[in-house]
Amino acid sequence: MSTLEKPFKIEDLLQRNIWDVDEEPHIEIPLDDQEGLKKKALALLCPAGCYTLIGDRLIFSYEGCVECGLCRIITPSDKIRWTYPRSGKGVTYRYT
Amino acid sequence: MGDVGRKVPERFDVIVVGAGPAGCAASYMLAKSGFKVLLLERGRGPGSKELYGGRIYAQPLRDVWPDLDKKAPIHRWVTKERFSFTWGSRVVTLEYRVGRSVSFTTYLPEMAKWMADRATEAGALLVDEVVVDDIVVRDGRVVGVRSGTDFLRADVVIDAEGVNRILLEKLGLAERLDPGKVAIGAKEVLRVGEGAINDRLGLSKKEGLAWLVAGDVTEGVPGGGFIYTMKDTISVGIVLHVGRAVEAAEKGFLRTSIHGMVEKLRLHNYFKQIWGDADVVEYGGHLTIEGGLGLVPKKLYMDGFLVVGDAAGLLLNTGYTIRGVDFAVTSGKLAAETVVEAFNVGGPTEENLSVYESKLKSSFVWRELVKHRGISEIMSDPYYFTVLPALLTSLLKKLFEADYEEPTIMDAVFEAASEEDISIAKLLLKLASVVGRV
Amino acid sequence: MAGYRVVVGIKWVPNTQAVRFDPKTGTLIRQGVPAIINPQDLHAIEMALRLRDAYGGEVIVITMAPPPAVQGLEHAIGMGADRAILVTDRSFAGADTLATSYVLARAINKVEREIGRVDLAVFGQETIDSSTAHIGAQVASWLGWPYIYYVKQASLSNGSLRVVRQLEDVIEEYEAKLPAVISVLAKALRPRHVSLLNKLRARTERPIITWTNKDLGLDTRCVGLKGSPTIVAKVTYLPEVPRLKKVHKAENPREAARWLLKNLLSDEKTRDLIARALWGEGSA
Numbered sequence: 001m002s003t004l005e006k007p008f009k010i011e012d013l014l015q016r017n018i019w020d021v022d023e024e025p026h027i028e029i030p031l032d033d034q035e036g037l038k039k040k041a042l043a044l045l046c047p048a049g050c051y052t053l054i055g056d057r058l059i060f061s062y063e064g065c066v067e068c069g070l071c072r073i074i075t076p077s078d079k080i081r082w083t084y085p086r087s088g089k090g091v092t093y094r095y096t
Numbered sequence: 097m098g099d100v101g102r103k104v105p106e107r108f109d110v111i112v113v114g115a116g117p118a119g120c121a122a123s124y125m126l127a128k129s130g131f132k133v134l135l136l137e138r139g140r141g142p143g144s145k146e147l148y149g150g151r152i153y154a155q156p157l158r159d160v161w162p163d164l165d166k167k168a169p170i171h172r173w174v175t176k177e178r179f180s181f182t183w184g185s186r187v188v189t190l191e192y193r194v195g196r197s198v199s200f201t202t203y204l205p206e207m208a209k210w211m212a213d214r215a216t217e218a219g220a221l222l223v224d225e226v227v228v229d230d231i232v233v234r235d236g237r238v239v240g241v242r243s244g245t246d247f248l249r250a251d252v253v254i255d256a257e258g259v260n261r262i263l264l265e266k267l268g269l270a271e272r273l274d275p276g277k278v279a280i281g282a283k284e285v286l287r288v289g290e291g292a293i294n295d296r297l298g299l300s301k302k303e304g305l306a307w308l309v310a311g312d313v314t315e316g317v318p319g320g321g322f323i324y325t326m327k328d329t330i331s332v333g334i335v336l337h338v339g340r341a342v343e344a345a346e347k348g349f350l351r352t353s354i355h356g357m358v359e360k361l362r363l364h365n366y367f368k369q370i371w372g373d374a375d376v377v378e379y380g381g382h383l384t385i386e387g388g389l390g391l392v393p394k395k396l397y398m399d400g401f402l403v404v405g406d407a408a409g410l411l412l413n414t415g416y417t418i419r420g421v422d423f424a425v426t427s428g429k430l431a432a433e434t435v436v437e438a439f440n441v442g443g444p445t446e447e448n449l450s451v452y453e454s455k456l457k458s459s460f461v462w463r464e465l466v467k468h469r470g471i472s473e474i475m476s477d478p479y480y481f482t483v484l485p486a487l488l489t490s491l492l493k494k495l496f497e498a499d500y501e502e503p504t505i506m507d508a509v510f511e512a513a514s515e516e517d518i519s520i521a522k523l524l525l526k527l528a529s530v531v532g533r534v
Numbered sequence: 535m536a537g538y539r540v541v542v543g544i545k546w547v548p549n550t551q552a553v554r555f556d557p558k559t560g561t562l563i564r565q566g567v568p569a570i571i572n573p574q575d576l577h578a579i580e581m582a583l584r585l586r587d588a589y590g591g592e593v594i595v596i597t598m599a600p601p602p603a604v605q606g607l608e609h610a611i612g613m614g615a616d617r618a619i620l621v622t623d624r625s626f627a628g629a630d631t632l633a634t635s636y637v638l639a640r641a642i643n644k645v646e647r648e649i650g651r652v653d654l655a656v657f658g659q660e661t662i663d664s665s666t667a668h669i670g671a672q673v674a675s676w677l678g679w680p681y682i683y684y685v686k687q688a689s690l691s692n693g694s695l696r697v698v699r700q701l702e703d704v705i706e707e708y709e710a711k712l713p714a715v716i717s718v719l720a721k722a723l724r725p726r727h728v729s730l731l732n733k734l735r736a737r738t739e740r741p742i743i744t745w746t747n748k749d750l751g752l753d754t755r756c757v758g759l760k761g762s763p764t765i766v767a768k769v770t771y772l773p774e775v776p777r778l779k780k781v782h783k784a785e786n787p788r789e790a791a792r793w794l795l796k797n798l799l800s801d802e803k804t805r806d807l808i809a810r811a812l813w814g815e816g817s818a
Contacts, residue, residue, distance in 0.1 A: 005363070007360070010353070017379060018549060019551045038342055066381045068381045070381075073338070093146060096203060103738070103739065104731070104735045104738050223737050225609065243730035246731045
């Protein structure tokens with residue numbers, strides 16, 4: 001069976017894009033106090049799977065971020081610092 | 097020494113923030129009218145951050161670029177429209193063979209680059225890899241933009257920043273996006289091959305297909321799937337109403353991730369025969385406006401300032417068509433016309449730029465948004481995304497999956513409804529309200 | 535010119551993050567893959583810019599590459615470099631590190647002849663597409679200048695260079711007479727972002743010069759493929775490390791660590807693997 005007949009993990013999908021990931025994160029979300037975060041929604045709806053739930057703890061990594069802005073609008077604004085990557089970094093699309 | 101060129105300008109007539117369809121249209125029109133235009137783009141090259149469904153309505157673009165049909169990177173003209181309801185393994189599909197094609201498919205990164213090239217050929221200056229942090233206001237007037245510690249002056253700033261209205265929010269012209277008024281989309285691009293696409297979908301050369309899917313592909317969340325044919329690839333994606341999806345996820349009703357849904361659609365037995373085991377060549381996501389007038393900012397203009405495109409909340413999703421790029425281009429064009437006229441009558445004052453709003457309100461864009469303003473309520477109601485597909489597929493099951501005796505249509509309707517636990521009275525009321533709204 | 539003239543050599547490399555295997559054929563897909571500035575070279579640019587900001591002078595970024603590399607040079611000017619030189623010629627294609635360093639060294643000589651004294655040449659530690667770490671050392675050899683690598687910090691005073699060099703287990707301080715060549719330690723700094731006004735300058739003033747071999751006049755036997763003695767004799771892929779594919783959902787970190795340790799030591803195969811990794815073949 002070809003790998004194409006099974007669902008890809010999000011990492012395998014993201015790996016198909018062109019990336020120039022900044023060494024500094026462009027999104028910061030404090031994870032020590034997770035009160036008020038829509039944890040399940042972030043984990044399921046971030047198209048890049050940047051948010052992962054382990055038990056009821058959320059972990060975040062900015063590397064595969066596709067800069068859609070979803071987490072910015074469903075997280076209280078004092079709980080997230082959200083900017084676009086600078087210097088043309090981040091994802092580059094060709095066929096979308 | 098060397099080829100040292102022009103001196104670095106200290107100011108521009110117009111700075112346009114964002115080299116998407118709206119920003120490029122505005123820049124092109126203004127540069128063509130002799131304005132000194134700076135087009136700023138955060139990505140590496142124009143188009144590099146663009147992602148949409150896959151289809152553009154052509155006529156509004158021809159108003160800006162009359163040579164569109166000959167010169168633009170058009171992949172296929174949409175000649176087939178399909179709509180499917182899915183429920184489990186059952187699928188109901190409606191196909192419409194288009195008489196006269198009015199829309200085409202293309203990659204938006206490629207299209208945006210084409211538009212940006214038209215703007216720079218007309219004399220606009222494009223600077224990429226730059227994020228604008230603020231629209232700078234002094235004494236109630238927009239005077240330029242700030243990026244990091246750099247300030248650059250302009251008589252007019254046109255905000256074409258896209259759906260994430262970070263600059264508009266800082267200006268106080270827009271609230272943070274209401275999750276109830278936006279959708280999140282994710283899509284894959286599959287390399288199928290031109291011949292295979294034509295053969296499997298019955299398309300001839302340069303003919304394209306647009307296909308919307310509703311039903312359990314979104315697991316009860318308002319939204320849908322979409323499929324568009326490009327030259328030698330097919331785009332496959334899922335769009336979910338953010339407000340409803342967040343609710344469903346937090347309550348534990350939703351278990352599948354959005355990328356998981358896209359993968360399920362790719363591997364769906366009914367749809368996958370179209371692309372077989374074609375490789376995924378790109379994957380991405382984007383926020384989109386749900387439609388209606390709900391996201392139009394408090395003001396579309398200020399002294400020295402105009403808002404265009406997605407930032408202006410101009411997108412229409414009727415459930416059967418989605419129009420964003422043509423609205424964006426039209427708003428960019430109207431903004432450019434407004435600026436040209438404003439300079440003829442004394443400058444880009446708030447009063448002179450207010451003409452933009454009246455131009456927009458008398459354009460087809462606004463008429464469309466007003467006409468379909470009831471649609472967003474329907475598009476956010478889970479009822480239509482569960483009950484309708486369930487009933488329809490169940491009904492057809494009764495009709496077509498009989499071993500000996502087929503029911504009459506009326507019996508089938510009632511049997512299907514009772515099987516799916518659907519109240520016919522409620523359904524009729526809901527359908528009546530749809531007709532009332534649209 | 536007051537201050538120091540610093541030349542930074544950068545490489546325009548394929549974005550290896552974007553190169554991937556075709557799952558059907560198992561070959562590399564390079565089509566549509568754009569190039570970027572070698573990431574470590576951004577640290578070299580940053581170090582040069584810091585020296586200029588501290589002592590005055592100018593930063594000239596130089597690359598030997600095909601013409602599309604202008605995009606990378608614009609990026610460098612966007613970061614704040616004063617000017618850039620694209621060294622490009624069909625006859626330079628296919629160069630190994632020896633031929634490349636020769637061209638770069640001669641280009642630096644030309645900078646000295648036509649622009650003025652060069653005090654320092656700065657390179658990144660190594661490139662992501664070939665990882666030889668040769669170029670800095672070879673350019674220094676061609677020029678006859680002292681060379682220091684793994685440089686983490688640099689300062690200039692009275693015609694000499696002081697650097698802090700970080701190795702795995704020691705930190706060394708060196709002093710060298712200018713002119714000199716340095717290679718900057720990987721990830722030593724935080725490269726600055728492209729700024730609006732600098733990028734605008736890159737697009738309007740266009741402070742980028744192009745030199746071909748007509749300008750450099752180098753013997754064609756010493757450049758490009760002809761001037762490259764390196765032969766890649768054989769490529770062997772490392773054997774894949776076998777994985778046991780065990781997944782454990784831990785209750786807490788402490789329990790996870792305990793489980794891991796227990797499994798690592800109790801499983802004979804794993805114990806052998808650890809022993810071999812630590813002490814080499816035959817130690818199990």
